[in-house]
Amino acid sequence: MSTPTKDPLPQTFLPLPAATLHILMAVAEGDRHGYAIIQDVEVRTGGELKLSAGTLYRSIQRMLEQGLLVETRERPAPELDDERRRYYRITPLGAAVAKAEATRLAKLVRWARGMGFAPAKA
């Protein structure tokens, strides 16, 4: 409902909830509707993470408000479309936030590895 006038710093969103990062990754490859995001996440994680409808749309609502996503009006060809679907696109802020989170996690893993907590780099 509130439309941010100036993009806040990506760091202010960290740490991101896991679901949020997964959704950002799903829409980073192209516009996706909700069910496609769920499937994408499931495939990427090899079935380890199955987003529920509630978790997905709650996250989407929050991400829309935060300006990490936008709903796009571009739709696929009518024969491929279902009019109930809505399509979401990642914003530059969303991409910056995903990148910042990935950097944060990488740093964390590096430190953990330094302590001998994590497996060596593949």
Place this chain on the structure above:
Amino acid sequence: MRFYRALLHLYPASFRAEYSQQMCAVFAERQTSWLAASWDVLRNAPAVHWDILRQDLRYTARTLGRARGFTAVAILVLALGIGANTAVFSVTDYVLIRPLPFPSADRLVKVWENLPGYREMELSPADYRDWKKLNTVFDDMAAVATGSVNLVGEGTPERIEAASVTGNLFAVLGVKPLLGRPIISADDQPGAPLTAVISYALWQKAFGGDPGVLGRKVNLDGTSYVVIGIMPAQFGFPDQRVELWMPFQFTESAYSDRNNNYLEGVARLRPGVSLPQARANLTLVAGQLRRQFPKELENTGATVNALHDELSDQSRLLILALSGAALCVLLIACTNLANLLLARALSRHKELAVRTALGAGRERLVRQLVTESMVLSLLGGVLGVFLAYLALPILTRLVPSLPVPGVPSIDLRVLCFGGIVTALTGIGFGTLPALRVSRDSDFKGLREGSRAGTGRKSSLRSALILIEVTLSMVLLISAGLLLRALISIQSVDPGFRTDGVLTLQTALPLPKYDLVAKRTAFYRQVLSQVHALPGVSDAAYISFLPMTMGGGIWPVDIDGKTLDRAVGHSASLRFITPGFFSTLQIPLRAGRNMNESDAQDRPQVAVVSDSFARRYLPGESPLGHHFKFAYYDRTIVGVVGDVRVRGLERSSEPQVYLPYQQVPDGYFPFYIPKDLAIRTSGNPGQLLPAVWRIVRNADPEQPISNVRTLAEIVQTNTAPRSVQVRIIVAFAALALLLAGIGIHGLLSFSVSNRSSEIAVRVALGAQPRDILRIVLQQSLVLAAAGVLLGLTLAYAAGQAMRALLVGVTPGDPATFLIAAALCLLMTAAGSLAPSLRAIRVDPITALRAD
């Protein structure tokens, strides 16, 4: 799928509107199980609600922070409303609602005799014994009588409040001591060793909390008692002032006189027996005894009250009236805020319309507005509870003496009450404006600019103002009636002069002072030395000073005619030392004063009051007449002015004064003069150290108690009432102020809305007079309607508290007129600024702006 759709209703409507279709699609495609779907909704719906709440709270903080003046006024108004109710509730809860601290307290009852004109009279030991034996509704019945005793030998001699009890009292109440054992039936047999149970407070104060006090002997009124038990800190019976309990030991002679009434009956109902059943049974028992002792018990009946309801109607009414007034203040505060919020919401019409245009549904707008009002009421509630905490010490003065520990406080119950009031308030004043505004929040707001939404909403606002004016009228009139009653009571002539009189008690213990000669020596020594103090003009002793004791009433037999005490043939009995009338400046109307020659062996004489002469010897000179009173034949030697023995509010029996030397040895221990009054030209308080020395000189073991001025005694008499009046007057003033603000707000709003209409009228040649008429019409019609409604309701309120309105009728025209005038004045004051603004509307500017 239908089940899933229903489940989705747990989400906020705005979320549902946005995503429910997609969620249903996902649900269908993934073929989710019911269990997983339910769990998903139950987990996520609260989180979505919380997300929205957080957002709304942030938004609220911003909007309220921008409108600081509005926020401050709203919070203050709410705090006053919630604070008033919380404070009054803490007293109401303490006095009227909370159960007494005894097991199965609802089965405990107080038992009284009654006579026409006396609804509650103590029992005589003989009646107590018979009622206890003959009733079929009580598990057991006990009796108690309060008094005071001198505790000597534990530091400074001290006068303490004590109660004599039958051996079964503690069992009937169901209480156990903290240490030792209670008084039991074996203790109240004549000849049994004398025992005493002490309060926790006395244990700490006089014995330093030493458990070794059990089994120790203490000197009470010169007699030795063994301490057998210490009660827990919260116990106090019949009220919290009592610090010591000792057993009665009735001998057969105690049961001989059925008119010697001094016992309060306390009983525990058998399980399953109702109060009406108990009343019916006791009435039967009283009737049976009446037939058996027709002369002594003529017209004597029985009264049974639940112990919890054992409170004077006046105390109850005082508190209920206060609760009503506090509720009025809260309602006015709520209406006022509803009005403020409505005005604010309307002025935010554009903002709301923009939000609607951006996709916010009605539910989201209502939610936002209700969140704002809840935040306001929560802040108001917190401040209100704090205000209540500050106000409690004043309200505590309304509390009568009760067997309940402590004083009213802001405890969990009171906090819960405050919380509920706060929540209801927030919902009450917030929802209506929110619903009303959101209904119209569409693009009209953008099109019509600031003038959007006048018609219906202005009628809603008018209705709110009408409620405010009506409630203010009710409060104003109630306050006015109570104030007039207080003034009329305080202007009652007590029959004596109160200024410059110090009073205190030296209760002489028996059997040490059994004999008149011994007491006379004490009184003479004390009085002569007090007389010699600088500034002292008079000093005297009396059994009970006026307004300190309502009892001591005896039947009067005049000139051999037996008169029935049941039809009011009674008079109050007081023994006095010479000089009593001059000390209190009670005028001598005829005959002579008491003097030292009215000794034990001289004829029994009496000085009577004017009303005694008028009632019993109308049209005759009372001097020289004989009458039988308190066992003896007495001759009237003087007549004095009437005194308000029972206080300023109640009518008093005629008074009979007897000389102190004619208290027969061994009789009337209750009436032995103990109240000392000293009239001085100086400051009464400064006499105390000297008087203390004089009393100690006369008897080093003699304590002094109840030190106060006569003026304080009279003030105490009306203290609860004057506290109540002050609070209600404050409530009424607050109500008036709030209603004035309300009218000001309504008119300001309507003038600014109608500025172009006014401008057109001015341009067409309307005079300021005409403009004024248009503006004032609205407020005057509302005020007049509110005043009329208020008059009706206030009359009903006056009827309900008739018992408090001494000397004033519930329809007192002066009060009604003044209240109506004040209301109209308030309307005028509230209308002033908006009216001036209307007159000053410049047609050119106003029309151009449009």
